[in-house]
Amino acid sequence: MEAFAYARPTSQKEALASLGASFEESAVLAGGTDLLSLMKNYVESPKRLVDIRGVKEFGGITRGAEGLRIGATVTLQELADDAGLRKDFPGLVSAAAAVPSMQIRNMGTVAGDLCQRPRCWYFRNGFGLLARDAKGKPLVPGGDNRYHAILGNEGPAYFVNPSSLAPVLIALGAEVEIAGEKGTRKELLERFYRAPRTEHEREYTLAPSEIVTAVLLPKGAEQWRTAVYEVREKQALDWPLAAASVALRIDGGTVREARIVMGHVAPVPWRAQEAERALAGKAPDAESAAKAGEAAVRGAHPLSGNKYKVQLARVAVKRAILEAGRA
Amino acid sequence: MADYHWPPADKRFLIGKSFTRLDGPAKSSGRAKYAYDINRPGMLYGRMVFSPHAHAKIKSIDTAAAEKMPGVRAVVVMFEPGKEVLWAGQEIVALAADTEDQARDAARAVKVDYEVLPHLVSDLTPEKAGAGRTSAGSEAKEGDPDAAMATADVKIEGTYGAGIITHCCLEAHGQVTEWEADKLTMWASSQNVTGIAGEMSKALSIPASNVRTITQYMGGGFGSKFGADPWGPACANLSKKAGRPVKMMLERDQELMEAGARPSIYAKVRLGAKKDGTLVAWDSESWGTSGPQGGGNPPIPYVMRAPNRRTKHTAVLTNTGPGRAWRAPNHPQSCVITMCALDDLAAAIPMDPLDFFLKNIEFTGERGKSYHEELLKAADMIDWKKKWRPRGTQDSGPVKRGLGLSIHTWGGGGHQSNATCTIHPDGSVEINIGSQDLGTGTRTIIALVAGETFGLPLSAITVNIGDSRYPASGASGGSTTVGGVSASTRRAATNALNELLAKVAPYLDAKPDDLEAAEGTVRVAQDPGRAMTWNQACAKLGATPIAAAGQRSLDLISSGVGGAQMAEVTVDTETGIVRIEEIVAVQDCGLVLNTKTAESQVFGALIMGVTYALYEEKLMDEQTGLCLNPDMEFYKLAGLADIGKFRVHMMTGPGYDERGVIGLGEPPVVSPGAAISNAVANAIGVRVPTIPITPAKVLAALEGASGTGRA
Known part of the structure; x- marks a missing residue:
């Protein structure tokens, strides 16, 4: 780990003032469960860490006229333990509770989960986010890509978005609240992510001078029935191989509207609109769920070693729909 | 006189029962000190520079910049320029600095000029790997496999196998070294506390009597921790150069890249049986990689061996990390x-x-x-x-x-092992053996055998192991420890007991041959009322303890x-x-x-x-x-x-x-x-x-x- 300066602001204003103009200059530190590993392995070496855990307004879960506000520094365990959330958003709570290891849940934060870096092993071994060798050759297509993208993987990005919460939050129509020097902006979480085109782009729209301050769930979001299904190889301490989050509005046994978002299958949380259309107007039963699962992966183009993930994504969508339908 | 042989079932009072391991509380409370936990006054932190290439010739090594980095106290070059590294992760330079972070940063300042050479790291069949990448292993034939196969009613053909795994010891390899004048002490995570002392003395050209190695506790070895490894002598050399103790433990990436791998083995198998299930023939061609080493002689077919069989094994040479014995090698x-x-x-x-x-x-x-x-x-x-x-x-x-x-x-089968047993006049008992407890319960077993011999509970026995100053004992590998230490302990304890019985016999008005140690007493076997407590018996020793030795013997194992x-x-x-x-x-x-x-x-x-x-x-x-x-x-x-x-x-x-x-x-x-x-x-x-x-x-x-x- 390179030596770094450490700032611990106590207000949003101080926090923003501590940030620099590039990710090399400064990085936001909350739980540190991802950032510190990246720094120890010299994948990231920011010159200054801005620890936002001392900023009170970045914490807490509050309900207001516009909906629900989950502060950036709320830990995953706080989220999982919140009785109100458990009742209104069982899918969100189950996604938080499923994040492996109590240690990560106790330290890791909501915004940290959304902004953690991809786990692509070429990236983590120092070959850059787009995983290219010294000559610029992309390493993923000809390498071991068992955990890489099956959708949105035309390149140059092949990694998968690692967030546990983003798919279910997107399904619930969440926004991120972002503070910057020009004030606060809100962005649909779905639009927050992007597949980078160059090594200088990040996988989200956050600028180096900005901080994610909260996640906002619109009023009425609790009327969606949500469920998350994650396929894990191991039950203990393992990241999902594929996951699906489903939010359904059900009326008289029929799905009026569906939002289906897959995780760990593409460089961004992947909205499966074809599957949503396939499910609309149907009862959420085994047949329609299987058809929606089918539709969700229709555009998949597996790489040399991850064809199995197409099946896993298909099943994850199917099972998440069935669970949401039962709820 | 007490006899060496294990007591018959009706006479066993500890053997075969269940006892919680003696060092459990020390381990679960954090008091047990593993090599990783040893911290010495003024200690530096060592770090190695590893090859980032799977196969390369090292043209030059420049440590000048690293030596000037903050906190750096010593640098040792471990690899000769002009030679080839054969896997990514092979160690090239070691350095020691005041803090772990300084050592890591300094390691990045070492400049190594590589001429990158072609590598092979995929786990391929011999055909795909190519002629230059294979080495013939064993080949054997028994009976007439072709004729037998022709008589089979049911035949199958298939490919089976297992890929490369590592040892992934939860405590990484490594050691702390400290010199006092020309005498070296090394706290190592080792399966071979007696053996690595000799290895270190050879590598450092110092008398074996000047090396003391200590392994009180270790966090897993599984066959990967028999040797001093290149980092043992390198750590001692850093220590010597800096004049300070040095701790150099591998980090997780290094541990998985090079500190132990179980070779892959695959086989194309044909076999046949009669309709009634009688196995008649086996025919297999196997291959696998153990890294750059060749050879290999897997025991195929395993345990159940068809009477007619043909086997052939080929090793594929790759630039993966070197294979090491992994718990039941090849099995x-x-x-x-x-x-x-x-x-x-x-x-x-x-x-x-x-x-x-x-x-x-x-x-x-x-x-x-x-x-x-x-x-x-x-x-x-x-x-x-x-x-x-x-x-x-x-x-x-x-x-x-x-x-x-x-x-x-x-x-x-038990390895060679020496034990000494001391009975003190106050009744306390010590067993010393230059063995180690890998986590298997060796300490507890030694106390149990001594306790059985003396008629005393486990808690009455002090077991001293994990130090090369104790009598030489074998490496803990091949499941050989329990046989070795139980036999040497039994013989040392019995020898000590017989001296005690001889001393005590006159006081009980008996012959030594008529006495036994049981239930916390020394007594006349045929007349248990004529007894004294263990402590009373030991008090008869006066000021001088009994010290007796024992060696593993084959009759006990x-x-x-x-x-x-x-x-x-x-x-x-x-x-x-x-x-x-x-x-x-x-x-x-x-x-x-x-x-x-x-x-x-x-x-x-x-x-x-x-x-x-x-x-x-x-x-x-x-x-x-x-x-x-x-x-x-x-x-x-x-x-x-x-x-x-x-x-x-x-x-x-x-x-x-x-x-x-x-x-x-x-x-x-x-x-x-x-x-x-x-x-x-x-x-x-x-x-x-x-x-x-x-x-x-x-x-x-x-x-x-x-x-x-x-x-």
Whole structure:
């Protein structure tokens, strides 16, 4: 780990003032469960860490006229333990509770989960986010890509978005609240992510001078029935191989509207609109769920070693729909 | 006079009972000091520079910039320019600095100029690897395999195998070294506290008498920690140069890249049987890689050997990290290849594999009777006859249940070991042995044997091990420790006791031959009322303790064990996820000294077995020559939620006890891969040919069987 300066602001204003103009200059530190590993392995070496855990307004879960506000520094365990959330958003709570290891849940934060870096092993071994060798050759297509993208993987990005919460939050129509020097902006979480085109782009729209301050769930979001299904190889301490989050509005046994978002299958949380259309107007039963699962992966183009993930994504969508339908 | 031999069943008062390990409280409370925990005054932190290339010639090494980095106190070049590194992770330079972070930063300032050479890190067949990349291994023929195969009613052909895994010791390799004038002390995480002292003296050209090595506790070795390794002498040299103690432990990435790998082994197998299940012929061509080393002689076919057979093995030479002995070297892989092929043959006949194995039990050789008993016992424990169903006769629904079995063997004869026993006049007793406790319960076993000899509880015995100043004892590998230390302890303790009895006899008005030590007393065996307490007896020694020595002797030990394991699994055929429901393990190891630590050994082996059967694999990238998962996120180990239910039964009593003590560390880790693979095949109706059995492989096997890819 390179030596770094450490700032611990106590207000949003101080926090923003501590940030620099590039990710090399400064990085936001909350739980540190991802950032510190990246720094120890010299994948990231920011010159200054801005620890936002001392900023009170970045914490807490509050309900207001516009909906629900989950502060950036709320830990995953706080989220999982919140009785109100458990009742209104069982899918969100189950996604938080499923994040492996109590240690990560106790330290890791909501915004940290959304902004953690991809786990692509070429990236983590120092070959850059787009995983290219010294000559610029992309390493993923000809390498071991068992955990890489099956959708949105035309390149140059092949990694998968690692967030546990983003798919279910997107399904619930969440926004991120972002503070910057020009004030606060809100962005649909779905639009927050992007597949980078160059090594200088990040996988989200956050600028180096900005901080994610909260996640906002619109009023009425609790009327969606949500469920998350994650396929894990191991039950203990393992990241999902594929996951699906489903939010359904059900009326008289029929799905009026569906939002289906897959995780760990593409460089961004992947909205499966074809599957949503396939499910609309149907009862959420085994047949329609299987058809929606089918539709969700229709555009998949597996790489040399991850064809199995197409099946896993298909099943994850199917099972998440069935669970949401039962709820 | 007390006699060396193990007491008969009715006379044993500690042997065969269950005792919690003596060092459990120290370990669970953090008081136990592992090499990693040793901190010495003024200690520096060592760090090595590793090759980022799988194959390269080192043109030059420039440490000038690193030497000027903050906190750096010493630099040692470990690799001669002009020579070739043969795997990514090979060590080149070591340096020591005031803090760990300074050492890491300084290591990055070392400039090494490489001429990158072509590498091979993929786990390929000999044909695909090419002529320059293979080395011939063993080749053997027994009987007439071709003629026998022609008489077979049922023949099958298949490819089976196991990929490369690492040892992944939870405590990494490494040591702390400290000099006092020309005398070196090294706290190492070692399976060989006596042996590495000699190795260090040779590498450093100092008298062996000037080296003291200490391993009080260690966090796993599994066969990867026999040697001082290049980092042992390098650490001592850094220490010498800096004039300060140095701690240099490997980090997780280094640990997985180069500090131990179990070779891959694969085989194309043809085998045949008669309609009634009688095995007639085996024909296999096997291969695998152990890194840049060649050779290899896997015991194929394993345990159950068809009377007519041909085998041939070829080693593939690669630029992966070097192989090291991994708990029962070559056995788990050979077991997977053999037991899975036999299971497929049974399914082809078709026959219940339990009946098939019993039918052919004579082909296991001299231990056939034990295997027969063990298979029946395991079948009873898992309710095999009620639960087992032929492949492809599962209920509907995506989750399928299956049963599988396997048998295994190992040697486990005790190694050379010396012990001294001291009886103090105050009644306290010490045993000194230059052995080490890998976590298997060696301390507890030594106390138990001494306690049995003296009629004293375990708590009355002080066991001193883990220090090369104690009498020389062998490396803890090959399941040889328990035989070695139990025999040397028994003899040293008996020799000491006989001196005590001689001293005490006049006070009891008896001959030494008529006395015994039992129940905390020294007494006349035929007239137990004529007794004195242990402490009273020892007080007769006056001021001088008794010190007696003992050496391992073959009359107290034996070798050659067997075991049977059965696994019940469920497989989600829509996701390919395998879950362990239950594994039963039936194991013999001669005379069981401590039932609890024996069972613990088997439990631990089963956890490791589930891990290598389902999850772990060292993944190499051909493009970069690097290991892709030198971490514990993607180098996957089973956790509590993954292991299912285990039940263990130790075979004891007549037929087992009288063989004497035999090692147990290795054998129970051999069968889980095969038993689980066979259970998966039974569940889904088709073989997943290699371990680990990942969801991708399960789905591919199902797709191959159905032709649709949909479950």
